[in-house]
Amino acid sequence: MSETRYSKDHEYVRVEGDVAVIGISDYAQSQLGDVVYVELPEIGTKVAQGKEAAVVESVKAASEVFAPISGEVVEVNGALEATPATVNDDPEGKGWFIKLKISDPKELDGLMSADAYDAFLETLG
Template sequence: MTTVRYTKDHEYVRVEGDVAVVGISDYAQGQLGDVVFVELPDVGKSVEKGKEAAVVESVKAASEVYAPVSGEVVEVNAELEGAPGLVNEAAEGKGWFIKLRLSDPAELDALMDAHAYKAFLDTL
């Protein structure tokens, strides 16, 4: 079973086995507008929960993407280099940013599930 969790900064983490797929939510890509550039970390880099993991630039603004959980980058979405618009087309699908090997799976417990995230969005 796939578990998806969200942060109040609109990042998501989708756990697939022992790997966490990280990106920005569909709501976030909608707020950004057309994504024109994505800067991803190097494979092997350790990221810390709440710290910058990537950068996304749109026609409107540049924004940091914060790691929703801590872990080691095991893969980056190289497709975004040539096609950053994938973030707009499928933010929570083909537009993922990085895959992490979780260093503390318990960190997931502090994140919102899809129902709680939707309720959070309703307050914005």
């Protein structure tokens, strides 16, 4: 199983071959509250690390989902349009947002491991 890495903006990256699965962490979905809408990019869109890749709206607020790495969108989770609450129910599983063809694998080195992310969350108290 591939390792999941995390950004300080609470997005995750799970690498599957040369494709990265991107979504928001369980912490992020818990902070958002009930997700009511997800706006995903078009397939073929190029996203840059740290720039907006998607938008998620909850009962509390609308938030950008930033790309933790750069790449080209090769798949979007269309199921989220009909059932955006999947982001709350299974954020790091069925609630993924996009899949990217990775542009620069070295960008993964700047992301946190699951243990480092857990330690980071403890500092947010």
